[in-house]
Amino acid sequence: DTAVSQTPKYLVTQMGNDKSIKCEQNLGHDTMYWYKQDSKKFLKIMFSYNNKELIINETVPNRFSPKSPDKAHLNLHINSLELGDSAVYFCASTGGLSSYNEQFFGPGTRLTVL
C-alpha cells in the first residue's frame, strides 16, 4: 500500500554513465515532482509535471530529462553523470489545485557517482 515509491533505493555508478530513477504513485494525484537533496541537506525542486505535462523546470542541466508516461509515473533519466550529481533524489506527488495541498514524498534514491 505504498503511496509514492521509487526505484532503485541506492544507485552507485561511475562518472560518465547514464542512469534512470523511476517513481510511481498510487494516490491518484495529478501532479508529480522531482527534488534533489545535496550533501548539505538542502532540498531543491527540479521538475514538476501535471497530467503528463511539464509545468516547472528549474535551472537543471540538460543532462537531466524527466519523462511522464502517465500521470502515475514520473521517471528521471540522467546522462553523463558527474560527481556533483551525487545526492538523494526525492519524488513527490500532490492532488488537486489548492496551494495548501500536502506533498507526499517517496523514500528517496541515494545516488553516488564515483
Add this chain to the structure above:
Amino acid sequence: RKEVEQDPGPFNVPEGATVAFNCTYSNSASQSFFWYRQDCRKEPKLLMSVYSSGNEDGRFTAQLNRASQYISLLIRDSKLSDSATYLCVVNAMNTGFQKLVFGTGTRLLVSP
C-alpha cells in the same frame, strides 16, 4: 539572500521543554506556508500548514506574520520522538500549482 532562511541549530533540549523555531522568507508574493519534518535518512513529511490566523495541532503551534515575512513553530512538552529536522517551506507560486521552496532545516535533539 536565500529565499527561505532558518537557523540550522542543532537545538538541544530536555524532554518536556518548550522550543521555538523561526524562519524568514524573501518573496512577499508567497501564498502558502508549511512546516515539514524530516527524520534522518528519510523523506520529508508534512507536519502542519501555516495559516494567517495561526493554527495549533496538539503540542504544535504555527504562526505567520506576513508583514514581517516570518513564520514560527512552537513545540510544547517536547518528546524524544520529536528529534528530527524541521523544514520551513514556502509555496512560491500563486496559481493552483505548487513550487515549494525549502529552508535548510532546523535540527532538534530532545534528550532524556
